Amino acid sequence: MAAEALAARFKPGDRVRVMKAYPLGHIRTPYYIRGCSGVIERICGAFPNPEELAQMRSGLPAQPLYRVRFAQAEVWPDYRGGRDDTVDVEIFEHWLDKAAE
Amino acid sequence: MSELGKYAPLTYFQLMEVSLRELLVEKGVVSDAEVDAVAADMKSRGPERGAKVVARAWTDPAYKQRLLADGSAACEELGLDVPALRLVVVENTPAVHNVIVCTLCSCYPRMLLGLPPDWYKSRNYRSRVVREPRAVLAEFGTRLPEEVAIRVHDSTADMRYMVLPLRPAGTEDWSEERLAGIVTRDSMIGVALAKTA
Numbered sequence: 001m002a003a004e005a006l007a008a009r010f011k012p013g014d015r016v017r018v019m020k021a022y023p024l025g026h027i028r029t030p031y032y033i034r035g036c037s038g039v040i041e042r043i044c045g046a047f048p049n050p051e052e053l054a055q056m057r058s059g060l061p062a063q064p065l066y067r068v069r070f071a072q073a074e075v076w077p078d079y080r081g082g083r084d085d086t087v088d089v090e091i092f093e094h095w096l097d098k099a100a101e
Numbered sequence: 102m103s104e105l106g107k108y109a110p111l112t113y114f115q116l117m118e119v120s121l122r123e124l125l126v127e128k129g130v131v132s133d134a135e136v137d138a139v140a141a142d143m144k145s146r147g148p149e150r151g152a153k154v155v156a157r158a159w160t161d162p163a164y165k166q167r168l169l170a171d172g173s174a175a176c177e178e179l180g181l182d183v184p185a186l187r188l189v190v191v192e193n194t195p196a197v198h199n200v201i202v203c204t205l206c207s208c209y210p211r212m213l214l215g216l217p218p219d220w221y222k223s224r225n226y227r228s229r230v231v232r233e234p235r236a237v238l239a240e241f242g243t244r245l246p247e248e249v250a251i252r253v254h255d256s257t258a259d260m261r262y263m264v265l266p267l268r269p270a271g272t273e274d275w276s277e278e279r280l281a282g283i284v285t286r287d288s289m290i291g292v293a294l295a296k297t298a
Contacts, residue, residue: 028257030204032231044187047259065258067189072234072253081235084250090258 005046005062009093014040016068017099018091026054029095033087037099038070041088049092064093143216150181151213151263152284155295156277158190159268165192172263176213183212189260191252193267193291198245199252200238200291201262202230208256210263214286221290230292231255241292264288266295 020035028050043066048059072085125131154176158165168175172188191199204227209217220226230237234251254262266288287293
């Protein structure tokens with residue numbers, strides 16, 4: 001973990017929404033999950049921002065990284081499978097907003 | 102056998118790899134020997150490393166708890182170096198089945214499973230397993246009842262994942278070494294189950 005790191009804004013169990021944005025560059029937030037809401041499963045630590053690293057910059061301060069759990073039935077409207085099926089995605093904090101309960 | 106010795110032109114990406122590598126060597130950034138050593142090191146690692154971890158977790162409940170709490174540290178206990186990355190081990194239970202993908206590229210727990218199979222890197226697997234995991238698992242011969250929840254893990258950033266498969270019934274008196282022998286690569290990716298036969 002980088003020494004120069006931002007403190008985590010969210011904690012496990014918090015409901016969050018992934019920003020629905022389409023910036024150019026090296027983005028590690030998959031398209032399919034943008035705009036979806038889920039629950040923080042764990043805080044993974046803080047890591048240099050990959051979007052900055054890809055531009056040959058330091059990526060510091062390190063961004064908190066979370067694993068966010070989404071219900072498949074909410075991610076894919078036509079999802080065929082169990083109601084309890086989930087997808088966990090690693091998302092950096094600057095892509096997350098607090099979601100309504 | 103007729104394929105042996107047959108000429109095939111390099112693909113676009115193969116050509117790019119050769120060009121880049123030759124340039125790096127020519128500019129003195131890396132040497133041929135260093136490239137060979139890294140490639141040999143990668144090839145020397147295979148899924149038997151992950152199988153060792155799984156067999157230990159199956160036979161030692163305290164170890165399993167440590168593995169689920171901090172995958173990287175638990176691997177180090179067994180002398181397995183998990184460099185700079187954080188390993189998240191996800192446990193299959195009778196109610197939950199886990200499967201791993203990297204939809205963005207091909208992130209894979211190489212330190213435990215070696216080089217990824219080609220299908221893991223294919224657009225087909227990467228785009229479909231996240232959207233219709235049950236259909237993809239069925240194509241691998243893994244059919245799970247509806248009441249088993251499927252958890253897909255998309256390794257989009259700095260974590261790496263490994264599935265701790267469910268220990269098959271009938272292996273209660275098996276040794277750790279014998280157990281390790283039935284832990285396949287695919288069962289640790291989550292597209293298959295560990296089976297006794």
